[in-house]
Amino acid sequence: MSEKNDNIVILGVESSCDDTSAAIIRDGYLLSNVISSQAVHSAYGGVVPELASRAHQQNIIPTIHQAIKVAGIDKHDISAIAYTRGPGLIGSLLVGTSFAKGFSLALNVPLIEVNHLQGHVLAHFIKEKGVEPHVPEFPFLCLLVSGGNSQIILVKSPYDMEIIGQTIDDAAGEAFDKCAKVIGGPYPGGPYVDKLAKEGNAKAFDFAKPHIPGYDYSFSGLKTSFLYQVRDFVKEDPDFIEKNRADLCASFQRAVVETLMNKLWHAAKDLKINRVAVAGGVSANSGVRGAFQDYSNKYGWEIFLPKFSYTTDNAAMIATAGMFKYMKGEFDGIDSVPYSRV
Ligand code: KG4
Numbered sequence: 001m002s003e004k005n006d007n008i009v010i011l012g013v014e015s016s017c018d019d020t021s022a023a024i025i026r027d028g029y030l031l032s033n034v035i036s037s038q039a040v041h042s043a044y045g046g047v048v049p050e051l052a053s054r055a056h057q058q059n060i061i062p063t064i065h066q067a068i069k070v071a072g073i074d075k076h077d078i079s080a081i082a083y084t085r086g087p088g089l090i091g092s093l094l095v096g097t098s099f100a101k102g103f104s105l106a107l108n109v110p111l112i113e114v115n116h117l118q119g120h121v122l123a124h125f126i127k128e129k130g131v132e133p134h135v136p137e138f139p140f141l142c143l144l145v146s147g148g149n150s151q152i153i154l155v156k157s158p159y160d161m162e163i164i165g166q167t168i169d170d171a172a173g174e175a176f177d178k179c180a181k182v183i184g185g186p187y188p189g190g191p192y193v194d195k196l197a198k199e200g201n202a203k204a205f206d207f208a209k210p211h212i213p214g215y216d217y218s219f220s221g222l223k224t225s226f227l228y229q230v231r232d233f234v235k236e237d238p239d240f241i242e243k244n245r246a247d248l249c250a251s252f253q254r255a256v257v258e259t260l261m262n263k264l265w266h267a268a269k270d271l272k273i274n275r276v277a278v279a280g281g282v283s284a285n286s287g288v289r290g291a292f293q294d295y296s297n298k299y300g301w302e303i304f305l306p307k308f309s310y311t312t313d314n315a316a317m318i319a320t321a322g323m324f325k326y327m328k329g330e331f332d333g334i335d336s337v338p339y340s341r342v
Contacts, residue, residue, distance in 0.1 A: 012319025015096030016088025020059035022067035023315035031071035033316040053091030082322020085113035086339035093338035123317035146280030147173035158324040165215025175219040200250030277304035
């Protein structure tokens with residue numbers, strides 16, 4: 001970002017799912033990134049939308065307050081407010097959107113709407129003082145893998161992104177969550193499966209992998225294959241899960257990672273792009289990160305792996321995306337409404 005962003009302070013607000021987050025960036029550099037997670041959902045094995053909305057309502061003011069405090073700024077220093085407009089849970093989005101609108105009116109500063117998925121991609125451009133930036137040049141490919149999305153995105157500029165492949169059913173994160181559920185693990189299941197997979201044999205079991213044309217993904221068949229195999233083994237041995245937990249996780253993770261990487265490799269080859277990034281909650285996965293490293297060694301990819309704190313939902317990425325829009329003068333009206341789907 002150029003000198004044009006001098007003394008520009010952006011407040012980012014994220015509330016698309018079950019994390020309430022606020023971040024401040026000044027002159028392009030991150031000053032604070034506060035995330036209030038919602039433990040209430042773990043008892044239900046998934047995010048309960050109504051509970052998420054209520055928790056956002058409780059968390060939003062303290063979270064914003066904390067972000068301003070940690071950043072060491074005054075609220076009147078804020079130049080613009082960037083907020084996640086969608087996609088996400090509509091009730092959750094309404095809380096962040098309403099807050100952003102109210103605060104922008106009170107401070108008399110412009111509003112900037114941010115697409116949550118573009119925010120994840122632009123997490124690679126979050127700048128921190130004292131940290132050497134490693135940002136991809138345009139164009140690059142980004143594998144966006146989260147609880148709600150699995151996409152291959154051709155990123156031509158911060159303002160121009162094309163989804164060239166996406167899941168036709170479940171997302172990769174959802175598949176991890178369901179795998180964990182089948183073997184009695186917690187929600188969210190991704191970190192649990194990842195941890196156990198490190199101790200298991202990834203070749204112990206084979207699960208059906210999808211054959212979908214183009215760069216699209218499908219994870220529902222893999223999920224069903226996992227469920228049915230486990231169910232059949234348990235019929236023969238009631239202690240099967242207990243005895244094979246780590247191998248099941250390792251084998252399932254291998255299937256997900258191979259599926260993700262196969263399509264990504266084809267896209268990179270066809271488009272002749274060797275700058276490849278990964279973003280979203282599942283980008284924290286050790287199997288995904290290991291595969292990126294392997295492909296980098298084998299195919300000469302220049303890879304971009306986000307810091308762990310920027311893999312899951314956060315407002316630093318929303319503020320960063322907002323900064324790009326600020327530079328272009330792309331502001332939002334007070335009448336814009338959140339959207340649950342793209
Ligand atoms: O991006 P995110 O925080 O939320 C949205 O979906 O927007 O992603 C959450 C997803 C969950 O499905 C979670 O199980 C998965 O990311 N996840 C992981 C790991 N950490 C989080 N999946 C696999 N391995 C991980 N280490």
